Amino acid sequence: MVELQERRLKPGALVIPALLLVSAFLLAPLALILRFSLDLYDPAQLMQGVFSLDNYVKVFTDPFYTQVLGFTAQIAALSTAICLLLGYPVAYFISRSHSERLRSLLIILTVLPLLMGNAVRSAAWMVVMGSSGLINGLLLAVGIIEEPVKILYTPTAVVIGLVSVLLPFAIITLQSVIDSIPASLEEAGRSLGYSPLRTMVAVVMPISLPGIVAAAAICFCLAMNAYATPVLIGGPSVHMMGPLVYQQIAKVANWPFGSALAWVLMAVTLVLTVVSTTYLSRRYF
């Protein structure tokens, strides 16, 4: 029957428009900035038209840029770890709730903040953490503090903001993997006299390891590439990779170096995506 359709409709004609869009406006631009990243900055003509690895050498040797890269990776790693710790029990709870209505309500509550967009969510955290914000207002009213404490514009605030961005991704990814693990395994664990907590940690967690790896990869990538959270919640004193790419390309107009920074981020994302998808395909259930 597939042959019957193939005589009438050509799959090529159906995919070519979409393929053209992605090729012309994503793949070609990525190739272009890969080339730019190997060029050198020239204040007069923007680029010199040469081939060089100097931009990449600068990213990995210049103390300022190694520090930004290292700091971004640290913040990303910390946010990822917190997301897994907070997200796993929640994902497990959603996955094992018997009521279908409760499940879908919890999933909606999980993705709702995510879909509001980075600008609105950052604004919301600023209202909560600002010097005249909710937390300071509460602490002042109760009398715990005399002066507003500085929460906004600190690395801690960035981690809090990032965790709220990444957590929905972690929960949804983990929940779909835990869903595929038969509940009978937990009954087996419990029949051995394990507590519910021990069943989750010793029985379900090892089997869901591919899901944990996938969730960690997604969270880490998103945190490395974050823009709105570091800029709005971190403020000018927090330097991270995403804002640096924007600054180098749009403000300083150092296209070669900005392109190299972008490709460093792209490479991190590519490697982690490949690793996690290969690992995820090896899951047991």
Place this chain on the structure above:
Amino acid sequence: MPTSAGRVLFLVFVAAVFLFLVAPLVVIVWASFFADKILTFPPSGYTLAWYARAWQLPDFASGFLMSVQVAICATLGSLLLGVPAALAVERFRFPGREPLRQILLAPMYVPAIVAGAAVYLYFVQVEIATEVQLTATFPGVMIAHTMVGLPWTMRLVCASLATTGSIAEEAAQSLGANALQTFFYVTLPIIRPGVIAAALFSFIASFTELEMSLFLVGPGKTTLPIAIVNYLEWNLDSTIAAVATVQILIIGAVLLASDRFVNLGKAF
């Protein structure tokens, strides 16, 4: 599970995580009604004046209109390109089908800040070569947002096609329907929920897109999220809370509409 201290602790933990996720949004909606000129918790009174003030600021009003227009055009674009593409990769077997599917999903995996930088520099090169301006224009932002919506359309329509099977289509064709008749009278009605969900998610993806737009907007051609970010660089008051509340209401309404058509947990 037995009711015990451990179980209660577990429930409290889960509830606290959900509070962490949702509370900031509730707080910003609340703050949009505060009467005080400077944001103060708790407020001295309540007012609706900030909504009027937000609408009087040209950046927000024009940003809102631009965002709505871009999102509608980008949604149509991603459906026009994405639905046929999904049909091809789900219903046909041809060499390179899986790599092709991955390429069409790529806009979802390439970091938005990297894609934004790349598309911006590419547009500048196009301008130099052809003198057609794409940066800081409506079509430029729309092309980028169409690409943002495409993977959503692919995913949701592919999922819809995969679960329905092609028996009805084969029956229609064996009865003499041509390709277009089969698509419009048989396939489209079957996958309608998937297409509607794709439209709604493409709309949300475009309406909230920030990182790519950042590179592509220009004076007078700004989207709402960019206007919000620009304002937040210097101000934090109830005006921004009112703007954010409007966006929350719009996205909330779209989500409410989509809940009938798609299992939200499966959309990711």
